[in-house]
Amino acid sequence: MELYELSAKEAALGVRTKKFSAVEVTEACLGRADKFEGSVNAVITMTREAALERAREIDRKIARGEDAGLLAGVPYFAKDNFCTRGTRTTCSSKILENWSPTYNASAINYMNNAGAVMMGKTNLDEFAMGSSTENSIIGPTKNPRDLSRVPGGSSGGSAAAVAAGYSPLALGTDTGGSVRQPACFCGVQGMKPSYGQVSRYGILAYASSLDQVSPLARTVEDLAISLEVLARPDPHDTTCDAYDRPSFTAALSLEDLKGKRIGVFEGFESSQMDADLYGALQTAAGYCRDAGASVEPMDLPIAVKYGVATYYVTALADASSKLACYDGIRYGSHLDGPTLNEMYVNTRTACFGEEVRRRIILGTCLLTEGFYQNYYGPALKVRQRMVDEFDELFERFDAYILPTSPSLPYLIGMKETDPNRLYLGDIFTVPISLGGLPGINLSMGFNADGLPLSVQLVGQRYFDAELLGIASVLERVMGKPGVAEPGVKKSTNTHKDEGAK
Amino acid sequence: MKMTVDHDITLKMAKAAQLRVEPENVGQMMNSINDILDFCALVGDLDCEGVPDFTWRMKKRPSRRPDVPENWPDRELFESKAPTFEGEFFKTPRIIAEG
Numbered sequence: 339m340e341l342y343e344l345s346a347k348e349a350a351l352g353v354r355t356k357k358f359s360a361v362e363v364t365e366a367c368l369g370r371a372d373k374f375e376g377s378v379n380a381v382i383t384m385t386r387e388a389a390l391e392r393a394r395e396i397d398r399k400i401a402r403g404e405d406a407g408l409l410a411g412v413p414y415f416a417k418d419n420f421c422t423r424g425t426r427t428t429c430s431s432k433i434l435e436n437w438s439p440t441y442n443a444s445a446i447n448y449m450n451n452a453g454a455v456m457m458g459k460t461n462l463d464e465f466a467m468g469s470s471t472e473n474s475i476i477g478p479t480k481n482p483r484d485l486s487r488v489p490g491g492s493s494g495g496s497a498a499a500v501a502a503g504y505s506p507l508a509l510g511t512d513t514g515g516s517v518r519q520p521a522c523f524c525g526v527q528g529m530k531p532s533y534g535q536v537s538r539y540g541i542l543a544y545a546s547s548l549d550q551v552s553p554l555a556r557t558v559e560d561l562a563i564s565l566e567v568l569a570r571p572d573p574h575d576t577t578c579d580a581y582d583r584p585s586f587t588a589a590l591s592l593e594d595l596k597g598k599r600i601g602v603f604e605g606f607e608s609s610q611m612d613a614d615l616y617g618a619l620q621t622a623a624g625y626c627r628d629a630g631a632s633v634e635p636m637d638l639p640i641a642v643k644y645g646v647a648t649y650y651v652t653a654l655a656d657a658s659s660k661l662a663c664y665d666g667i668r669y670g671s672h673l674d675g676p677t678l679n680e681m682y683v684n685t686r687t688a689c690f691g692e693e694v695r696r697r698i699i700l701g702t703c704l705l706t707e708g709f710y711q712n713y714y715g716p717a718l719k720v721r722q723r724m725v726d727e728f729d730e731l732f733e734r735f736d737a738y739i740l741p742t743s744p745s746l747p748y749l750i751g752m753k754e755t756d757p758n759r760l761y762l763g764d765i766f767t768v769p770i771s772l773g774g775l776p777g778i779n780l781s782m783g784f785n786a787d788g789l790p791l792s793v794q795l796v797g798q799r800y801f802d803a804e805l806l807g808i809a810s811v812l813e814r815v816m817g818k819p820g821v822a823e824p825g826v827k828k829s830t831n832t833h834k835d836e837g838a839k
Numbered sequence: 840m841k842m843t844v845d846h847d848i849t850l851k852m853a854k855a856a857q858l859r860v861e862p863e864n865v866g867q868m869m870n871s872i873n874d875i876l877d878f879c880a881l882v883g884d885l886d887c888e889g890v891p892d893f894t895w896r897m898k899k900r901p902s903r904r905p906d907v908p909e910n911w912p913d914r915e916l917f918e919s920k921a922p923t924f925e926g927e928f929f930k931t932p933r934i935i936a937e938g
Contacts, residue, residue, distance in 0.1 A: 440912045440920065534897060547895070573904045581898035640885065647881040658856060665857075667929050672922030678934045682857040695858050700872055702856040703844060704879075712840045713879055719887035774895065800898060 341366035343821050346412045346506040346560040350453070353411035354400060360393035360411025364455055367413040371457070371504040374824045380479045380489075380498040382418045383426050384458040389413065392455045399453075407453025408567055414507040415499045417492075418459035419466055420446055420551075421540035425456075429542050430464045430474035433664050433671050433689035443540025444572045445509060445551045452567040457505055460495030464691045465661065466516055466544040468492050469763055470750075473693050478750055482822035483525050483790055483829050487747040490520030492544075493554065497524040500554045503821035507564060508554045513544050514649050515742070515767025517552035518794060521779035522742035525790030525819050525829065528554040529561045529806075532799045533774030534579035536565075537572035545656035546577070548649075548771050557818050558809045561778070562586040565802060584803045592807035595629035600808075601636030601731065601738030602626075603766075611744035618782050618791040622739050625815045636738055640727045641769035644720050649768035651704055651717035658701025661694070721772050728773045732798040737808050741766050742779045742794040766794060776802040778809045781819040781833070788828035790819075841880040843873050 341363050344352065353360045368386060375381055399406045416422065419429045421439035428434045442450070449456065463473045471494025472478040479494045481487040482502035489498040493510025497520035500508050510517040512530035521528025529552055536551040543549055553564035566587055571580040602623045608616045627633045666672035666685030673688050675681035690698070704713050731738070743763060770777040778795045785791055795812070797805030817833030844852065849869040853860045860868050911917075923930040 437920065440916050533895065571901055573901055576901055577895065577897075578901060579897050579899060580901040644881055644885055647879045650875065651879050651882055662857070666922060667931055668917075669920040670922065675932055678932050679857070681932050683859050686857050687859040690858070696868065696871060698856045699849075699852050699858060699860075699868065700875060703848075703852045703872060703876075706852070706855070709842055709876075712842055712883060713876070715892075716882040716885075716887065717879075718892040719890040720882050720885050721893035722890050723885060723887060725893065 342370040342503040344506060345557045346409060346555060347557070347563055349412045349506055350408065350410045353396065354406060356400065360396040360455065361390060363411055364389050364393040364413050364457070367457060367503070367505050370502065374482070374502050377485055378480050378482055378498050378502055378824050379477060380460055380495040380502065380504065381415065381458045382428055382430065382461050382476055382495070385425055385456060388425070389455050389457045396453055396455065407451065408563060409449065410453035412454045412507060413457045413505040414449060414454050414509065415457050415460045415496055415505050416446060416509045417462050417496050417511060419462060419511060419542040420509060421542070422446055422456070422459065425459065427459065427542070428475060430462050430476070431690065431694070432475055433685070435475060435671060437670050441540060444537040444574060445568055446540065448567050448570070449509070454507070460493070460499055460508060462495055463492040464694050465542070465657070466492040466511055466513055467657070467693055467697055469515070469519060471495060471520070472750065473691055480750065480824070481524055481747050482824040483788060484747065485825050486749055488523065488750050490523030490743070490747065492516040493552070494520045496554050497521050497526055497528065500524070500526045500556060501819070501822045502824055506555060507560055510552050510554055511541055512550050512552040512771065513548045514653060514771045515764050517554060518742050518767050518777055518779040519764070521554055521781070522792045523747040523790065525781045525784065525792070525822070526554055526556055527558055527561055527779060527781055527819070528552060529565070529778045530771065530776060531565060531569060531802050532776045534577055535776070535800070535802060536568045537575040537578040539572055539574035543660045545653040546660060547656055548653060556821070558778070558806060558813045559587070559590055562590055562806045565806070569802070586803045586806055589803035589807035590810040592811055595626055595631035595808060595811055598631040598737070598808060599735045600626045600631040600633050601735040602633055603638065603738055603740035604635040605637035605639060605642050611741060612746050614746065614785040614791055615741050615744065619739065619741055619793055622780070622782065622793040622812065625812055626739070629811050629815065636731065636735065638727060638731065638769060640720070641724050641773070642765065645724065645769035645772060646762060646765055648717045648720045648724065649764065649772055651713050652721065652772070654697050654701035655704045655714050656701070658698045658705065661698055724769060725773050728775060737795055737797045737805055739793050739795055742792055746785070746789045770796050774799050776805050778805060780809055780812055780816060782816045783832040784829045788830070790829070840883060842876055844869055844876070
């Protein structure tokens with residue numbers, strides 16, 4: 339096995355026990371990125387020299403016999419909406435094209451403190467507004483499993499980097515599915531933790547009441563290790579819960595699903611989604627049964643019918659107020675104007691992309707007199723009814739499974755012109771975000787065309803550890819995704835065929 | 840209740856959002872906004888009589904940071920991030936237009 343194929347846990351163990359050095363792992367991952375980045379385009383800024391220096395620092399620490407941390411020498415990428423001190427943070431937008439923050443996001447500090455090595459910043463849809471990673475200042479990222487297709491979004495660069503073996507771990511943000519859907523499209527594992535589990539301090543927000551820092555990896559165990567590092571109280575974020583977290587990795591000792599009650603979502607027509615993904619859901623239900631769980635059908639009538647509309651009203655209103663801070667005065671790009679207002683307008687019009695401008699105008703509209711009473715106000719109440727529906731559901735179930743996406747990864751450019759169709763692609767992910775629930779995309783293998791299949795596992799809010807335990811049992815049956823060979827080899831039917839452990 | 844925007848409201852919203860929509864693009868923007876308003880009007884269809892507005896519930900609210908002065912990065916560092924800076928101030932155009 340090559341060093342770039344290791345999981346984060348294997349890499350950290352190897353570095354700590356001096357089986358290989360942090361520099362060797364970092365060089366292996368950098369070599370992988372050098373080989374495929376020309377065709378994948380997942381990275382906005384590669385921090386090669388800083389990564390190698392950081393790896394050398396970890397190796398020196400280990401040589402001195404010091405504790406180098408849970409993620410000692412583990413390379414990772416961060417989506418380019420995490421503030422990184424001294425490193426360009428663009429949000430894929432012209433308005434922040436040359437901006438480097440003066441401070442780190444808390445998540446970046448936590449990863450650094452755990453010994454991880456940041457390799458660079460990954461591509462995203464501008465300000466995380468999109469589901470395909472096509473709307474970016476560096477152009478679209480391509481799916482490493484099939485270069486003619488999108489990697490999903492908005493954390494498509496992070497998902498592609500993990501799938502292509504640039505790193506075993508990456509950080510993304512999930513607002514309405516922005517980590518789970520790209521994980522699904524790229525055939526890797528991705529988890530949106532409960533809202534309030536991880537600090538959002540230093541994340542350039544899209545929608546503050548929904549955004550959540552979310553890890554991507556090729557194993558469930560690496561997701562659990564990531565949460566062990568990331569999930570903690572942070573006085574800099576008042577929405578980050580101060581409760582004492584359980585051990586996320588200890589939950590992985592779950593041997594089977596005996597006594598667990600798993601719901602299988604059946605609140606849609608099978609004709610509404612891709613047949614292979616529908617088949618994958620039924621297969622996953624069978625795996626749950628085989629592992630000893632009691633499996634029953636379930637439905638979420640309010641969440642499914644009203645979820646996407648509620649999500650867009652909420653997210654767009656959040657976005658329009660949050661993005662008001664980009665005014666061209668204190669930081670970021672700037673275009674002159676004869677008056678202050680004209681300077682604002684010139685800067686924002688020229689430097690925000692078309693989709694971002696459209697969402698800001700829509701969000702502004704939703705918060706004005708009349709529209710507020712007919713859209714934003716009702717959406718707040720519908721959201722509460724959705725939360726009540728989830729609460730009732732979790733009296734009957736410990737977790738439930740549903741698709742992550744209704745469709746397989748589509749061809750680049752295919753859907754960009756139809757925003758309404760793009761929005762409906764989020765139908766299975768946004769209700770989970772509105773409820774603040776933890777959700778995991780579990781990769782299940784590939785269809786006959788080599789395109790990734792997966793299922794979404796959802797748990798009760800704050801029961802992230804329990805959910806990881808259930809996911810680890812299912813992963814033992816489904817197998818772990820291997821590293822893709824972009825443009826070289828088609829991914830095979832099951833993860834076990836790929837030779838992944 | 841379903842609502843729509845017309846040409847003038849589209850321009851008014853853009854102005855409130857500190858954005859410009861070129862005259863040739865106003866129709867397209869208006870249609871796009873109306874499509875989404877049409878779809879999102881669904882939120883008014885659910886009976887929510889007596890339902891409170893959504894707010895996040897937390898297990899334990901974070902404690903406040905101590906109210907003491909903190910050392911932030913150098914003033915010069917912040918100044919260096921500003922696109923236009925002069926002397927000790929962020930440089931801006933006149934706030935009120937002449938005439």
